[in-house]
Amino acid sequence: GAGVSQSPRYKVAKRGQDVALRCDPISGHVSLFWYQQALGQGPEFLTYFQNEAQLDKSGLPSDRFFAERPEGSVSTLKIQRTQQEDSAVYLCASSPLARSSTDTQYFGPGTRLTVL
Amino acid sequence: DAKTTQPTSMDCAEGRAANLPCNHSTISGNEYVYWYRQIHSQGPQYIIHGLKNNETNEMASLIITEDRKSSTLILPHATLRDTAVYYCIVSSMFSGGYNKLIFGAGTRLAVHP
Numbered sequence: 105g106a107g108v109s110q111s112p113r114y115k116v117a118k119r120g121q122d123v124a125l126r127c128d129p130i131s132g133h134v135s136l137f138w139y140q141q142a143l144g145q146g147p148e149f150l151t152y153f154q155n156e157a158q159l160d161k162s163g164l165p166s167d168r169f170f171a172e173r174p175e176g177s178v179s180t181l182k183i184q185r186t187q188q189e190d191s192a193v194y195l196c197a198s199s200p201l202a203r204s205s206t207d208t209q210y211f212g213p214g215t216r217l218t219v220l
Numbered sequence: 221d222a223k224t225t226q227p228t229s230m231d232c233a234e235g236r237a238a239n240l241p242c243n244h245s246t247i248s249g250n251e252y253v254y255w256y257r258q259i260h261s262q263g264p265q266y267i268i269h270g271l272k273n274n275e276t277n278e279m280a281s282l283i284i285t286e287d288r289k290s291s292t293l294i295l296p297h298a299t300l301r302d303t304a305v306y307y308c309i310v311s312s313m314f315s316g317g318y319n320k321l322i323f324g325a326g327t328r329l330a331v332h333p
Contacts, residue, residue: 108263135318146307146323147264152316159316195263199319207319211263 106130108212110196116218117186125181125215129198136179137209138171139195147195153179186219193217223247224308229328232302238295240327242308245289251312253284254321255293257304264307264323267293298331305329 109128117123129136134155139147140163150169152160155176164171168187173179183190193216197209225243232238244253252271256264268275268282270291275282281294295302307326311319 137320139321139323146305146325147321149320149322152318152320154316154318159318160314160320197263208266208269209264209319209321211265213261213263 108196108198108210110194110212110215112215113213114216114218116220118220119188120185122182122184123186123217125183125194125217127179127181127196127198127212129177129179129196130200130210131177133198133200133210135199135201135207135209136173137197137199138179138181139197140165141193141195141214143192150181150194183217186217188219191217191219223251223310223322224324226306226308226324226327228325229330232295232298232329232331234300234331234333235297238298238302238329238331240293240295240306240308240329241290242292243290244308244310247288247310248312251310253282253288253291254309254311255280255282256307256309256321256323257302258307258326259301259304267306298329300331300333303329303331 136153138150141147149163153173168184170182193214195214197211199207254269255267258264270282284291305326
């Protein structure tokens with residue numbers, strides 16, 4: 105079956121531009137996560153959705169970062185007024201069940217954002 | 221901060237077992253040990269998880285010490301396609317009913333012919 109898909113796979117933005125990154129989770133998955141991965145480092149948690157509700161946004165680095173999942177399926181991560189330090193791979197993951205301590209997260213391939 | 225300590229890198233010959241250690245001395249009773257791997261230019265991939273018993277699946281085996289302060293991921297017959305960064309993560313369910321993964325730097329495993 106189809107896995108988690110993300111688009112675009114690569115995005116180049118000029119400093120100050122706004123960008124929108126899309127995540128299509130596995131159909132029926134309740135949970136959706138966004139992570140940021142800087143070059144040479146492990147992924148870092150950004151935010152979590154349970155259906156359409158954003159339950160945790162503790163990892164968002166600034167108020168320039170905004171995420172939404174209005175219908176509980178597709179999610180968009182938006183970065184306003186991009187800065188060079190925003191350059192990273194943005195990973196989306198989904199999992200099937202909420203309230204399970206052993207939920208396996210399925211990751212997409214990521215979007216590589218480069219801010220010039 | 222990640223709650224685990226892993227070697228930065230390891231080498232393994234193709235066809236041999238790869239044993240990847242992980243220290244998690246501050247693990248609490250309700251935290252599970254998870255292993256994910258990330259092949260170059262791909263998203264992380266789940267491998268296996270466990271609480272206190274040893275676990276085995278089609279990909280790997282997980283050996284957790286009796287005191288749960290360390291564990292070892294075993295790839296029984298490593299292939300070139302197993303070359304990746306391996307992440308050991310300890311995690312438990314948050315009060316909102318979700319499992320937030322805190323990644324460290326991982327172990328870069330190189331499998332060579």
